[in-house]
Amino acid sequence: xxxxxxxxxxxxxxxxxxxxxxxxxxxxxxxxxxxxxxxxxxxxxxxxxxxxxxxxxxxxxxxxxxxxxxxxxxxxxxxxxxxxxxxxxxxxxxxxxxxxxxxxxxxxxxxxxxxxxxxxxxxxxxxxxxxxxxxxxxxxxxxxxxxxxx
Amino acid sequence: xxxxxxxxxxxxxxxxxxxxxxxxxxxxxxxxxxxxxxxxxxxxxxxxxxxxxxxxxxxxxxxxxxxxxxxxxxxxxxxxxxxxxxxxxxxxxxxxxxxxxxxxxxxxxxxxxxxxxxxxxxxxxxxxxxxxxxxxxxxxxxxxxxxxxxxxxxxxxxxxxxxxxxxxxxxxxxxxxxxxxxxxxxxxxxxxxxxxxxxxxxxxxxxxxxxxxxxxxxxxxxxxxxxxxxxxxxxxxxxxxxxxxxxxxxxxxxxxxxxxxxxxxxxxxxxxxxxxxxxxxxxxxxxxxxxxxxxxxxxxxxxxxxxxxxxxxxxxxxxxxxxxxxxxxxxxxxxxxxxxxxxxxxxxxxxxxxxxxxxxxxxxxxxxxxxxxxxxxxxxxxxxxxxxxxxxxxxxxxxxxxxxxxxxxxxxxxxxxxxxxxxxxxxxxxxxxxxxxxxxxxxxxxxxxxxxxxxxxxxxxxxxxxxxxxxxxxxxxxxxxxxxxxxxxxxxxxxxxxxxxxxxxxxxxxxxxxxxxxxxxxxxxxxxxxxxxxxxxxxxxxxxxxxxxxxxxxx
Numbered sequence: 001x002x003x004x005x006x007x008x009x010x011x012x013x014x015x016x017x018x019x020x021x022x023x024x025x026x027x028x029x030x031x032x033x034x035x036x037x038x039x040x041x042x043x044x045x046x047x048x049x050x051x052x053x054x055x056x057x058x059x060x061x062x063x064x065x066x067x068x069x070x071x072x073x074x075x076x077x078x079x080x081x082x083x084x085x086x087x088x089x090x091x092x093x094x095x096x097x098x099x100x101x102x103x104x105x106x107x108x109x110x111x112x113x114x115x116x117x118x119x120x121x122x123x124x125x126x127x128x129x130x131x132x133x134x135x136x137x138x139x140x141x142x143x144x145x146x147x148x149x150x
Numbered sequence: 151x152x153x154x155x156x157x158x159x160x161x162x163x164x165x166x167x168x169x170x171x172x173x174x175x176x177x178x179x180x181x182x183x184x185x186x187x188x189x190x191x192x193x194x195x196x197x198x199x200x201x202x203x204x205x206x207x208x209x210x211x212x213x214x215x216x217x218x219x220x221x222x223x224x225x226x227x228x229x230x231x232x233x234x235x236x237x238x239x240x241x242x243x244x245x246x247x248x249x250x251x252x253x254x255x256x257x258x259x260x261x262x263x264x265x266x267x268x269x270x271x272x273x274x275x276x277x278x279x280x281x282x283x284x285x286x287x288x289x290x291x292x293x294x295x296x297x298x299x300x301x302x303x304x305x306x307x308x309x310x311x312x313x314x315x316x317x318x319x320x321x322x323x324x325x326x327x328x329x330x331x332x333x334x335x336x337x338x339x340x341x342x343x344x345x346x347x348x349x350x351x352x353x354x355x356x357x358x359x360x361x362x363x364x365x366x367x368x369x370x371x372x373x374x375x376x377x378x379x380x381x382x383x384x385x386x387x388x389x390x391x392x393x394x395x396x397x398x399x400x401x402x403x404x405x406x407x408x409x410x411x412x413x414x415x416x417x418x419x420x421x422x423x424x425x426x427x428x429x430x431x432x433x434x435x436x437x438x439x440x441x442x443x444x445x446x447x448x449x450x451x452x453x454x455x456x457x458x459x460x461x462x463x464x465x466x467x468x469x470x471x472x473x474x475x476x477x478x479x480x481x482x483x484x485x486x487x488x489x490x491x492x493x494x495x496x497x498x499x500x501x502x503x504x505x506x507x508x509x510x511x512x513x514x515x516x517x518x519x520x521x522x523x524x525x526x527x528x529x530x531x532x533x534x535x536x537x538x539x540x541x542x543x544x545x546x547x548x549x550x551x552x553x554x555x556x557x558x559x560x561x562x563x564x565x566x567x568x569x570x571x572x573x574x575x576x577x578x579x580x581x582x583x584x585x586x587x588x589x590x591x592x593x594x595x596x597x598x599x600x601x602x603x604x605x606x607x608x609x610x611x612x613x614x615x616x617x618x619x620x621x622x623x624x625x626x627x628x629x630x631x632x633x634x635x636x637x638x639x640x641x642x643x644x645x646x647x648x649x650x651x652x653x654x655x656x657x658x659x660x661x662x663x664x665x666x667x668x669x670x671x672x673x674x675x676x677x678x679x680x681x682x683x684x685x686x687x688x689x690x691x692x693x694x695x696x697x698x699x700x701x702x703x704x705x
Contacts, residue, residue: 016502023509070495099497101544102489122501122537124508 006139008032009062011043028132040074069098091145188214189234194224196242207296221250234310240269251284358451381427397423433458504533542670554595558705568604581620589626591705592633598678605671610639636699643692
């Protein structure tokens with residue numbers, strides 16, 4: 001990892017949510033560097049370092065992935081499934097950050113090995129609180145796995 | 151007619167039908183051939199020398215010769231014995247030959263016995279005429295020429311024998327025929343009896359029984375059930391090929407069955423439609439068996455129309471049901487998609503409204519006057535309210551659709567759990583919550599029960615009386631096979647006329663400013679209780695308080 005800066009990959013197609021979550025992270029005083037991709041295919045490209053994302057120093061492997069469910073081109077569930085099948089990526093913590101509270105979505109995500117499932121709150125203060133907890137837990141307290149081989 | 155012709159005719163007529171013989175007397179001559187029975191010849195003459203002479207001539211014929219010395223004696227002999235031929239002397243004292251002959255002819259048994267008159271040459275003219283009148287067959291003139299006598303008598307002996315043989319053969323034949331006939335008759339009687347019994351079944355059977363011709367399939371015999379079931383008379387059924395009555399679509403199958411039958415394979419049960427005389431079709435279930443030796447097909451048919459109609463009804467009902475289920479499933483999945491869309495897509499813009507109004511206030515608030523700030527706050531509040539509304543609507547629609555599996559639920563545990571998120575509100579409002587649980591368990595879907603009770607406790611905390619601190623009592627009691635859980639408050643109460651209305655969706659009694667809410671909570675309580683096989687209601691006194699209750703099956 002370059003320096004001590006942790007990278008969060010935020011996969012989100014709604015520009016409003018991208019802005020709000022960036023602001024909430026800022027208000028939560030997170031030191032993480034946020035990389036944003038806006039659809040499932042780009043997420044796969046970023047993580048595999050292909051196409052526009054071949055420069056690893058510019059697009060580092062993230063320490064945490066925030067994944068929306070409903071995405072253009074490839075759904076969050078498909079991206080999650082793909083990540084868990086990649087030897088070099090499968091241990092990266094993935095947190096679903098979505099609007100859906102449907103049990104079917106929640107259960108499917110856990111079945112595929114998601115690390116946490118969060119529903120975006122409508123109240124902005126609650127969102128700030130959530131980002132604060134997320135940052136301190138996943139990027140602070142949590143022990144990170146080494147990159148898996150095979 | 152000339153005498154010659156007459157004579158000839160007479161001979162033929164006389165000799166043809168043979169009299170019935172009696173067993174001949176045992177012969178005194180003793181010369182009986184092994185295989186040929188002797189016949190009797192009667193010699194009638196009053197003169198012993200003549201008798202002797204005749205006997206001597208006839209001995210050569212080797213037959214049984216009986217002698218009689220008078221007409222009377224001859225008649226006596228004729229009563230006992232049957233004779234092939236009688237040689238009768240015409241001129242005898244007392245009863246002469248003619249008289250004797252006429253008496254012989256009068257007896258039916260001897261009516262046709264051939265009589266040869268023996269007369270002297272000089273009297274022949276006179277005698278011949280009379281003799282023929284009396285039915286003589288021939289004449290012998292004395293003096294006798296032995297060869298002529300023998301050959302004439304031999305003719306009659308032979309004739310008698312032949313006749314006798316024919317008669318015996320005829321008798322034997324008749325006996326054989328009679329035996330055969332009797333046997334056939336007995337068989338026929340037996341068969342008739344058996345058939346009569348079978349015929350009773352044939353007539354009685356409510357099913358169609360029939361016998362058809364093996365090759366062309368035409369019906370030869372049908373019972374009355376055919377007419378009852380199909381409307382055609384027996385003659386109508388017999389006059390047309392049975393396949394003509396079949397539904398055109400069923401004919402190839404029936405044809406196939408028929409050829410199976412003719413080739414000697416056993417035929418299983420099958421069903422066809424048959425046209426009734428009134429033009430409608432009846433469903434008939436068939437079985438048939440072929441009897442090659444008799445060239446007959448035995449046919450059994452049962453009217454299964456009712457069953458078929460029922461089956462078709464059930465089938466069509468099933469199809470309708472399937473279609474209905476499919477429609478409902480489609481509607482349901484549409485609803486799912488709709489709720490999903492509410493959950494995901496409608497909340498995103500709300501989040502933006504709220505988030506950016508917040509950002510506006512915080513980062514650019516110094517550039518807004520108090521009205522502008524108030525507007526921004528209103529945007530935030532509206533977004534919050536709409537979020538609550540969407541959440542409640544989602545809960546309500548999920549409750550309407552989801553399968554709610556019931557299990558025994560521990561009430562104390564559930565109530566303690568639902569009170570946890572309300573702790574701050576309870577403290578802030580200085581409320582007192584009491585539990586009196588006479589029944590500890592209830593049969594319910596745990597999450598739905600918690601949702602119901604949380605709504606009721608939430609309402610009790612919301613609609614408080616401004617003059618007194620809220621007191622909330624949560625009780626449970628067994629009522630028959632149910633458990634009634636009630637949440638009682640000392641709040642503002644509800645007028646009786648509103649007590650039913652408030653359980654309906656979006657029904658509200660107060661403005662959002664006075665008591666915020668979505669108007670969904672109590673509708674959710676009622677829907678949840680009903681979905682779990684229970685009921686809900688309220689007793690209330692305005693200004694004093696309300697008691698909401700939910701009744702659910704006991705665990």
